[in-house]
Every structure is written in structure tokens, then in C-alpha cells.
Amino acid sequence: MSSNGPLVETIHLKKYFPIKQGLLQREVARVHAVDDVTLQVFEGETVGLVGESGCGKSTLGRTIVRLLEPTEGDVQFEGHSIAKLGRRALQPLRREMQMVFQDPYASLNPRKRVGSIIDGPMKIHRTAGKKDRRKRVQELLEIVGLSPEHYNRFPHEFSGGQRQRIGVARALALRPKLIVADEPVSALDVSIQAQMINLLEELQNDFKLTYLFIAHDLGVVRHVSDRIAVMYLGKLVELSPAEELYTRPIMPYTEALLSAVPIPDPDLSEQRHRIVLEGDVPSPIYPPSGCRFHPRCRYATEICSQVEPPLADYGNGHLAACHHPLNVDAQTLQRVAVAPETPRAADETALPEDSSGDSTPVPSG
Amino acid sequence: MAEKLLEVDDLHVQFATEDGIVHAVDGVSFELERGKVLGIVGESGSGKSVTAMTLLGLTRGVNAQFEGRIEYKGEDLLTMSEAELRRFRGRELAMIFQDPMTSLNPVYKVGKQIGEAIRTHEDIDSRTTRNRVVQLLRQVGIPHPEERVDDYPHQFSGGMRQRAMIAMALANNPDVLIADEPTTALDVTIQAQIIELIGRLKDEFNSSVILITHDLGVVADVADDIAVMYAGRIVEYGTKRQLFYDPQHPYTWGLLGSIPRLDRPKPDRLASIPGSPPSLINLPQGCKFRPRCPHAFAKCIEHPPLENRVAGTPPHLDRCWLTVEEKRDLRDLTIHGEAAA
Numbered sequence: 001m002s003s004n005g006p007l008v009e010t011i012h013l014k015k016y017f018p019i020k021q022g023l024l025q026r027e028v029a030r031v032h033a034v035d036d037v038t039l040q041v042f043e044g045e046t047v048g049l050v051g052e053s054g055c056g057k058s059t060l061g062r063t064i065v066r067l068l069e070p071t072e073g074d075v076q077f078e079g080h081s082i083a084k085l086g087r088r089a090l091q092p093l094r095r096e097m098q099m100v101f102q103d104p105y106a107s108l109n110p111r112k113r114v115g116s117i118i119d120g121p122m123k124i125h126r127t128a129g130k131k132d133r134r135k136r137v138q139e140l141l142e143i144v145g146l147s148p149e150h151y152n153r154f155p156h157e158f159s160g161g162q163r164q165r166i167g168v169a170r171a172l173a174l175r176p177k178l179i180v181a182d183e184p185v186s187a188l189d190v191s192i193q194a195q196m197i198n199l200l201e202e203l204q205n206d207f208k209l210t211y212l213f214i215a216h217d218l219g220v221v222r223h224v225s226d227r228i229a230v231m232y233l234g235k236l237v238e239l240s241p242a243e244e245l246y247t248r249p250i251m252p253y254t255e256a257l258l259s260a261v262p263i264p265d266p267d268l269s270e271q272r273h274r275i276v277l278e279g280d281v282p283s284p285i286y287p288p289s290g291c292r293f294h295p296r297c298r299y300a301t302e303i304c305s306q307v308e309p310p311l312a313d314y315g316n317g318h319l320a321a322c323h324h325p326l327n328v329d330a331q332t333l334q335r336v337a338v339a340p341e342t343p344r345a346a347d348e349t350a351l352p353e354d355s356s357g358d359s360t361p362v363p364s365g
Numbered sequence: 366m367a368e369k370l371l372e373v374d375d376l377h378v379q380f381a382t383e384d385g386i387v388h389a390v391d392g393v394s395f396e397l398e399r400g401k402v403l404g405i406v407g408e409s410g411s412g413k414s415v416t417a418m419t420l421l422g423l424t425r426g427v428n429a430q431f432e433g434r435i436e437y438k439g440e441d442l443l444t445m446s447e448a449e450l451r452r453f454r455g456r457e458l459a460m461i462f463q464d465p466m467t468s469l470n471p472v473y474k475v476g477k478q479i480g481e482a483i484r485t486h487e488d489i490d491s492r493t494t495r496n497r498v499v500q501l502l503r504q505v506g507i508p509h510p511e512e513r514v515d516d517y518p519h520q521f522s523g524g525m526r527q528r529a530m531i532a533m534a535l536a537n538n539p540d541v542l543i544a545d546e547p548t549t550a551l552d553v554t555i556q557a558q559i560i561e562l563i564g565r566l567k568d569e570f571n572s573s574v575i576l577i578t579h580d581l582g583v584v585a586d587v588a589d590d591i592a593v594m595y596a597g598r599i600v601e602y603g604t605k606r607q608l609f610y611d612p613q614h615p616y617t618w619g620l621l622g623s624i625p626r627l628d629r630p631k632p633d634r635l636a637s638i639p640g641s642p643p644s645l646i647n648l649p650q651g652c653k654f655r656p657r658c659p660h661a662f663a664k665c666i667e668h669p670p671l672e673n674r675v676a677g678t679p680p681h682l683d684r685c686w687l688t689v690e691e692k693r694d695l696r697d698l699t700i701h702g703e704a705a706a
Contacts, residue, residue: 052552053523159641160409189408190579194623194637201634216552219625223635246627260557262582263628264621266605269585276561277554279508280522 005079006040007210008064008097008178012344013037013073013083015056015063019285032284033059035234036073036343041178046204046211048225048242050218050257052281056234057214061180064212065097066090077178095125098171102183104163108155114141114166115151121173140169143206145199161192165199172203180212185220197223218261222246227317230254233284233292235343236311238320248327250320253293291323299324310342367398370540370573371420371458376433376443378412378419380426385646389415391597392433394671395590397541402567402574404584404605406620407594410642413577414463416594417543419443420575421458422450437541456486459534461563463546465526469518475529476502476514482536501532504569505562524555531562535570542567543575548583560586581620585609593617596643596653599671603681613675613683613692616654618699636699652684660687660695 015034018027034056041047049057062068064075066082074083082093098121101107108117118137122128128136138148144165155163164184171179181200185193197220203209215221221228221242228245230238230253238251249255259275277296282288288295294304303323311321314332319339328336378390390412397403407413418424420435422442435442437457442450462468470478479501480494489497495514502510505528518526527547534542544563548556564587567574578584584591584605591608593601593616601614612618622636640657643649649656651666658665669684685692 052554161641189642190581190623191408191619191638192641194625194635195639197625198634198637217625218553219627222627223625223631243631257554258627260553261627262553262556262560262580262586264581264585264609264624264626265628266585266609268628269582274557276557280524280555 005042006076007043008075008077008212009038009040010060010064011038011074011076013039013060013063013075014071015059015068016071029285032056032234032287034063035287037231037234037236038341038343039229039236039239041210041212043177043210044204044208045226046213046224048221048228049212049214049231050216050221050228051231052216052257054233054281054284055231056284057231058182060231061099061182061212061214065099065178065180066093067099091125095121095174096176097178097180098174098176100164100167100171100179100181100184103187104160104167105187107167108163110155112154113151114153114155114158117155117166118170118173121170125174127174136173137169140172143172143203144169145195159192161188161195164188164196168199168203172207175207176209178210178212180214182214183216184213186215186217193220200224218246218257230257233281233287235292235321236319236341237293237322238318239311239341240318240320241316244316244318248318250314250318250325250327251293251322252297252299252324252326254320255326256296291321299326308343311339312336312342313339367400369396370399370438371397372434372436373416373420374434374436376416376419376435377431378415378424379430381428381430382646387645388597388648389645390419391648393594393597393599394433395592395599395602397573397575399540399573400567400571401589402564402576402587404588404591405575405577405594406579406581406584406591408579408642410596410645411594412597412645413594414545417460417545417575417577420541420543421454421460422447423460452486455482455539456537457539458541458543459537459539461527461530461534461542461544461547464550465523465530466550468530469526471518474515474517475521476516479529479533479536482533486537497536498532501536502529504535504566505529505532506558507532523551524558527551527555527559528562531559531566535566538570538572540572541575542570542572543577545577546579547576549578549580556583563587581609581624593620596648597645598653598684599682600654600685601683602671603677603683604679607677607681611675611677611681612696612700613681613689614654614685615658615660615687615696615699618696619657622700652686659699660691662686 014036016030016032019029021028051057063070070083074081115137118140119133122133141148141150146165185196213224225242228240228242229236232253238254256275256277263269279296290305290307291309294300309321309323311319313319314328314336374394376390376393380387393416405413415424431443476498479498483494483497499510499514507513507528548559588605590604592599595616601617619638638657652669655661655665664686669686671682671684673680673682675681675689
């Protein structure tokens with residue numbers, strides 16, 4: 001991990017999707033997909049991003065690589081703001097950030113040969129001549145554990161796991177610094193999942209990659225991540241060093257997520273006290289007031305429905321947004337400071353140094 | 366002894382395709398007693414879904430060929446005519462499908478679809494049907510069922526749709542409930558709800574459950590017996606405890622090893638099974654797991670029968686030529702990978 005500051009960071013990032021209705025296509029409501037998320041990803045590390053479907057984790061990933069336009073807030077790559085860049089200005093940055101998609105069946109063009117799929121990014125960015133590119137494609141095929149002879153085959157000739165390898169080879173083609181992997185293993189069989197995870201880890205070591213690893217499976221995330229961010233309904237609710245999240249979750253939502261993961265051991269599974277969350281995730285169009293998790297939280301009190309809890313720093317880089325933090329002793333509770341990652345919409349009295357605490361978050365109009 | 370509901374004996378299912386004959390199910394046998402949960406575990410292409418669908422006659426077609434017996438309360442479902450089978454389907458044996466998004470008809474109200482399942486087997490008026498549907502929806506935990514009964518599938522969330530599917534399967538109080546990957550499309554938090562629900566309803570309705578999944582964690586919770594399938598065959602069969610605490614087949618070890626576990630320290634590398642499952646058209650000779658098995662030896666070229674090699678009671682069956690001692694020596698290394706080495 002380098003100390004040079006983050007490779008990529010989001011600053012009070014918001015992404016709302018308008019819902020339009022009627023003849024005039026007037027905006028009647030907004031989906032609060034990502035709501036004020038401040039997150040830093042440092043060079044060489046893997047940040048796992050977890051949450052249930054609809055929590056905004058994929059939207060956050062896509063906004064970071066600028067496949068989506070931020071509504072408000074900033075995205076910085078190597079210290080430069082990229083939130084407002086146009087198509088042309090983004091072009092060179094695209095080489096640095098690549099994406100691996102979830103569905104290996106839908107993310108490869110069925111009418112193109114594997115060679116030209118992997119060659120695509122290099123062709124667009126004109127990185128080399130035709131011959132060199134071909135050599136590079138064959139090299140990439142070998143790197144991801146396929147054979148160079150697969151160059152002329154079509155995607156349908158491959159299994160799910162092999163296709164996902166092709167997707168990874170395509171992402172690696174331009175030697176990017178950052179790879180946003182959006183549920184890269186959730187469509188694969190367990191035995192193939194393990195192969196894929198091991199491959200991604202090897203590639204990270206060999207090519208000094210930085211990963212933002214989006215997944216809903218806490219087991220997979222623990223395995224690959226250095227730090228883990230938990231999202232709920234568009235908000236970052238907990239951010240922690242990977243191992244600590246599992247031994248000492250602070251936010252009740254994280255606790256519930258962890259206890260829902262099945263353990264492949266009958267005795268442990270029986271002994272374990274399970275917290276089964278009631279109901280579904282509320283609609284991100286009209287999120288609940290205060291703490292967004294309060295309607296499903298078993299510790300919720302009155303304050304939870306009224307005041308949004310700020311992200312507090314519990315030490316060791318462990319942040320959480322909760323009025324009733326778990327696994328925290330009285331001493332720590334005394335000295336917790338509000339983290340600079342705290343959403344702006346939070347109770348303002350809890351933020352004495354809001355303006356000085358952060359770099360330069362410029363609100364956009 | 367409990368009542369034996371279902372007995373599958375040496376079931377073979379083959380499909381003729383342009384590329385050749387697909388041996389989807391290759392000699393599968395198991396029994397199901399009332400009140401029990403049988404977990405069938407395997408990866409895509411292991412034949413677990415085809416086995417389940419064949420129980421209900423859903424794989425019948427011009428290109429399909431069957432052999433063996435499926436005996437339900439003494440009658441053979443496999444040779445039964447389509448019309449006869451229809452008396453059983455939904456009423457005696459019902460299925461919960463994997464994908465609640467595509468299994469419900471988007472243009473009919475949820476209540477109507479569940480009601481249809483009831484009225485197929487019973488001659489009752491629409492008001493009684495509606496009341497029954499509302500009650501079913503309440504039983505599966507859908508809030509405000511009186512209003513929700515008139516919703517369309519798109520107005521339900523993924524978890525609620527799966528609950529509606531379960532309500533539909535339970536509509537005629539079936540004796541055997543077949544759940545084909547009921548939680549794969551759902552979030553972990555919802556998965557926990559659904560598994561708990563299936564376990565509770567099984568007791569309420571006094572049925573048996575066949576739970577098909579690729580996730581050993583899911584069956585660890587609710588199953589009584591577990592069958593592990595690979596390339597159309599059962600490679601290991603035993604009680605839940607036998608399978609988790611004394612696994613005999615290298616494929617089972619591989620499956621157990623590839624799950625990232627939250628209850629153990631993190632290993633440097635996940636144990637994984639090399640390669641991918643074989644094509645069901647060109648199956649390897651002998652043990653079908655041989656090409657991927659790190660412990661394969663000369664004898665594996667011969668077809669290993671499913672036998673009680675550990676002399677377990679109740680029988681703990683597996684298909685592996687290694688001796689029991691060899692297995693016990695080798696498996697920890699395979700399951701725990703380099704961490705244990």
C-alpha cells in the first residue's frame with residue numbers, strides 16, 4: 001500500500017436517477033442510488049463494496065469509472081477531478097480504469113471472436129500495431145489461464161468461468177491501474193469461483209492492480225479485500241479493515257448481514273444465533289428518515305428515525321454510522337470523532353469542522 | 366419407521382441433440398421419507414435440476430429417453446401418462462422454481478396465478494379461492510395479503526415473489542415439495558428468510574422437501590440427508606453430519622474447500638477444483654471426476670459403484686476407489702488447502 005494519497009476517491013458523491021412522467025416528461029421523483037458517499041481507494045489495495053441489491057454499490061462503481069455521470073460531488077483520480085470531464089478528456093483516463101462485469105454471458109459480444117474482443121480496447125486506444133496487438137492478446141490469454149489457440153473462437157464455445165477469464169483479459173489489455181469488478185464471481189459455480197478469486201489475487205500481485213471489488217457475498221469479499229465498505233440504500237454505513245469487520249461489526253446492519261451468511265458446518269450453524277432481518281430494503285425513491293436502516297433495525301430507538309447518524313471514526317480506520325454502535329467500549333465511545341467521510345446531510349451540529357475537515361468538496365449546481 | 370413417500374431407482378435421463386446424446390442423469394437412486402429434507406448439491410450441469418424436473422414429468426419430450434423407476438406412494442411416475450401425471454403434479458408433488466422473476470406470468474395478478482393452482486385440482490368458487498390465496502400469502506409472510514393479492518408480479522420485490530412462488534407450490538398441500546435453487550437469485554438476508562420459511566412450512570404442512578442447491582452452506586442449515594451430484598451421478602450420499610464431518614469423495618472435499626468461510630481464519634489461497642465439469646456428451650471413462658481429481662490413480666479408470674465403504678449407519682455411500690484410510694489422510698489437505706499444510 002502506498003502512502004501517496006488515494007488512487008481514486010469520491011467526495012460527497014451523489015447519483016440520483018430522475019423518474020419522469022407525463023407528456024412533458026416532468027421529473028416527479030428521484031431514485032437516490034448513491035447518496036453522499038465519500039470513499040478513498042489507495043494504490044495497490046482491494047476495497048470490497050458490499051450490500052444488498054438496490055443499495056447502490058454497482059451505481060457507485062459505474063460512477064467512479066464515469067460510465068455514469070455524477071449528480072453532485074466529485075470523483076478524483078490520482079488527485080485530479082474527473083467528475084466534469086467530457087468524452088474527449090476522459091479518453092486517456094479510460095486506459096487507467098477498467099471494469100469486469102457480472103454476467104459473463106451478457107458482457108461479451110456473441111458475434112465477435114475472442115481475439116477481437118480482447119483486442120478491442122487496444123485498437124480503440126491505438127496502443128500498438130496489429131502484429132504486436134495480436135501477440136499481446138495471446139499473452140493475455142495465457143495470463144488468465146486460457147490457451148493462445150482460443151484466439152479465433154467465439155464466446156459461446158466457452159463455459160461461464162472461461163468467459164469471465166476473457167472479460168478479465170479484456171480489462172487487463174490496456175494495463176490499467178484500477179479495476180472495478182462488479183460481482184465478478186457471483187454468476188459462477190463455487191468451484192470455479194475459487195479459481196477466479198485466486199486468479200484475480202495473482203493478477204493483483206503481478207501487475208500492481210488496485211481493485212474495487214463489488215459483491216454481495218461477504219465470504220468472497222473477506223477473502224479478497226484489504227478494507228470493506230458496507231452500503232445500505234445509497235449510504236456508506238460502515239468502512240473497516242477487512243478482518244475487523246467480521247470480528248467486530250459496529251453497525252447493526254453489518255451484524256445482520258454477517259449472520260445471514262450460511263456456514264457450511266451443521267453444528268456451528270445450529271449454535272449460531274441468527275438475526276433474520278424482517279422485510280425488504282425500502283424504496284430508494286423515498287428512503288426512510290434519519291438512519292435509513294431504522295425500520296429493520298432491532299436496536300432502533302426514537303432518535304434513529306429523526307436524526308441521520310454521522311459516520312464516526314472508531315479508530316484503526318474503522319468508520320460506522322450508527323446511534324447505537326455495537327462492539328464499542330465506553331472509552332472509545334468517548335473519543336470518537338466524526339469522520340470527514342460523513343455525509344453532509346447529517347445533523348449539522350455534529351459537524352463542527354465540516355469545511356476544514358475535508359479537502360475541497362465543491363458542490364455542483 | 367417413517368412413511369416412505371418417494372423412491373427413485375436407477376434413474377437415467379438422456380437427451381438426443383444435434384451434437385450427440387447428452388447423459389444428463391446417469392443412474393440416480395434415492396429415497397424420501399415423510400417430514401425429511403433431502404438436499405441435492407452440485408454444480409451447473411450435474412443433473413440435479415433434470416432429476417427434479419423428471420420427478421414431475423417436466424422433461425418429457427420427443428428427444429428425451431428415460432430408464433429406471435420413480436415410485437411415489439407405490440405408483441410409477443415415470444411410465445404414467447401425461448393425463449394421469451397431472452393429478453399428481455401440483456397436488457402431491459409441487460415445485461418451487463429458481464427464478465421468481467421469470468416464473469410468474471407478468472400480465473396476471475399474483476393472486477389469480479396462485480388461485481389457478483388451487484382451482485386446477487379443486488372445484489371451488491372464486492370467493493373461496495380468494496380467501497384461500499389470502500391465507501396462503503399470509504402463511505408465507507407477505508404483509509397486507511388482502512391488498513397484495515391484487516398486485517401484479519412487478520409490484521413485488523424479489524423476496525416477495527419467491528414467497529408467492531412458495532405459496533403457489535403449497536396451495537394444494539403437497540406431500541413432496543421440490544425447491545430448485547430457491548434462493549440463488551436472492552440476497553443473503555432474504556435467503557435466510559426463505560430457508561427459514563421453507564423449514565417452518567415443511568412442519569406446518571407435514572411435507573417432505575427436496576432442496577436443490579449449489580451452496581453447501583444452505584443445506585447445512587435445513588437438510589437431513591444430502592446427495593452430492595457430479596456429471597449426472599450421485600458421488601456421495603449420507604446424513605448431513607456424515608457428509609460435513611466425514612466427507613468421502615474428493616469432489617465433496619473440493620466443494621467444501623472452495624467456499625470462503627467466515628467461521629475460519631482466512632487462508633492465503635482458496636482451495637479450488639482445477640478444470641471445469643466434463644461435457645455430458647463425451648463423459649470420461651470410469652470415475653467422471655477423474656480428470657479433475659488430484660488423487661486419481663490407475664484404478665479410477667474403472668467405474669466406481671456407489672457403496673457404503675465406510676460401513677456407516679445409516680449407510681454413507683460414495684463413489685471413490687481410495688481406501689477409507691487414504692481418504693482420511695488426504696482430505697484435510699484438500700479441504701483446508703495450504704493453510705493446514
